[in-house]
Amino acid sequence: MKIGIVDLDTSHPNAWVPILREMGHEVTAVFDGGTVHDAGAAGAFAEKHGIPVVCDRLADMPELVDVAIVHSVNWDLHAERARPFAEAGKAILIDKPMAGNARDIRQLLAWARGGVRIAGGSALRFCEEAEAWRRSRDTGDQVVTALAGCSVDDFNYGIHAYGLLLAIMGPGIESVRSAGAHIQHQVELVWRDGRRAFLSIGETAGYLPFYATIVSEREVRHIQVDADRLYRSFLAAALPDLAGESTTLSPFPPLGELLEAELAALAARRSLLEGGRAVALEEAAVSSEPGYDGAAFAAQYRMKARGLTR
Known part of the structure; x- marks a missing residue:
């Protein structure tokens, strides 16, 4: 899949990109909203990891990717960051915690009921x-x-x-x-x-x-x-489901259970x-x-x- 990275707030984006590539996926675009880092962070991250596109606007990313990974440390931004991808019918992986209030949880569930593939939460x-x-x-x-x-x-x-x-x-x-x-x-x-x-x-x-x-x-x-083995286990479980490849032999939990x-x-x-x-x-x-x-x-x-x- 072609994957976009949304927000660079935590250590996870740096740790996950090499794992994603080892799994055969492309990381094609990156966006950072400036919650933790100053302007220019996305460009430096893209150069470090060889990511071809830096998006100045999040709205430009959906057409470039199959799935967005939302890493915002402010969980109250997760639904907002997910919205352009949900509206474009793209899959979304939301880092933990997925939401910090019931309103955002209801929005994520509504998108999932509408057919959007959404996964995320704790790697544990x-x-x-x-x-x-x-x-x-x-x-x-x-x-x-x-x-x-x-x-x-x-x-x-x-x-x-x-x-x-x-x-x-x-x-x-x-x-x-x-x-x-x-x-x-x-x-x-x-x-x-x-x-x-x-x-x-x-x-x-x-x-x-x-x-x-x-x-x-x-x-x-x-x-x-x-903890050193958590990311790979999580991504190996979630990404096939986001690609529509989860089977009855290895079912991924529905969003409501997550x-x-x-x-x-x-x-x-x-x-x-x-x-x-x-x-x-x-x-x-x-x-x-x-x-x-x-x-x-x-x-x-x-x-x-x-x-x-x-």
Whole structure:
């Protein structure tokens, strides 16, 4: 496929371009909106990676590509950045978190219902360690519960813990309840079939790896994810689906299942603000609340990228 890169805010574009090429895809165009970098960043990136076209306007890119990869660190820009591609019927891969409010989630789902191929979210949803656990387990050995977590923050990094938990437990989250915070935020998630699992996310004194402990009827298994292998696993899972090549033998989750991670995070935020009441995902999906503030996060990210502090 011909791929366009939208926004260069994070380390992901530099890391992903070589993987995309190794997989046989062309990276044909790049655009940067200036959220983190100054003018000229797209040109320098294109020269470094041998990308033939730098788009000064995002509207010029859809005709040049088959799929756009949206890397904006401000997740509140994701739907806006995706719009010209959705309207042109092009496939879209949206880096994590895909959206920080229910309004944008509803827009992404509406485009998908209209036939636009959209994928994205946390690479942890497709990590090799969770896949190896699924292959190795006895299908009759039912999961009792699981605990997953990571550090740094509740949403931009915390979404990875939601993704890892969904990789283990599968989709079907019914409700989410904040159990409060002690150093980190602890969250209980309940599935429609009655299963429960837990998250511990947020800032800690040191960096914590992505991890999960799975309790089944017959064993306890601990997973610690190798972050160096995440990108390739994610792209290998998502790109065939965006190309229309996903099969019944290796089905890719529909967008609604992928977005359970973001909806669960929104429900956890609301539960924490409202004293720990259980919040149904259906309630979170129709909410008009502002959700997680992508612009504020992006402003902090820009300052850190420049070695500045407030």
